[in-house]
Amino acid sequence: MALIALAMTALGGCAGATGPWVELGGQRFFVEIADSDEERARGLMFRDTMARDRGMLFLFERQEPQAFWMRNTRIPLDIFYFDAQRRLVSVAAGVPPCTTPRCPSYPSAGPAQYVLELNAGLSRELKTVAGDAITFSPDIDAQLAGSLDSR
Template structure:
């Protein structure tokens, strides 16, 4: 009788566990470290980015997905937390890094932080992560199953 109760409990809990795993469960892996990411893949989401946030969890980030590979430049307008801005090409190889970018409250006078090469994906993490991971250009970004590998 006990195994039946355990099985019944597991079946009752399964939808809750799946909902938790599926809600905001997108992730990327970089240099062996996994980050849960928010996806910004529309113009409005990319424009807002991490503005007005007071913190970003230690293992969290935002992944910006552009429609095509091109030179990119990000800025920290209304961004309150220091970030590492990491640029990746179509093959998800790191092509440029802007480390320890400070917050900016100067509105439209905030400076841009450009990529040194065309990029398709941009990952923003808390400042210091790139140094801790000892990232080098060419490092591969791996997507979890919920993130489309390409919009082509």
């Protein structure tokens, strides 16, 4: 009986995770979407923690060089840059928090259209390399298709 209860608890935790997700390196991460200038500027600022299976996906209208900084971000992150074909361009791994007025910038190694922020250390754990693909959940794809239709 204890085994059944343990299994039900584990399944219950999975069932509670809903909303947009991405898959990278065979793992699924539930993401908040930042698709406006205001949301992209705020990002993950002022947060003290983020669950291991969570992240933030930044959507840009076009593919171009991107650069992120960690102003008022309190948790170390890995920043993944993806091109329009959803292939990994580069990773800024283990980017530390920054609470000073002058924070360094972490640029992509080439043009990117999508940026994923996850907890620091996951790029190493997932063994990501340039060219790896990211998969978006159907609701993210629908949002992207809708934004193309409105142009």
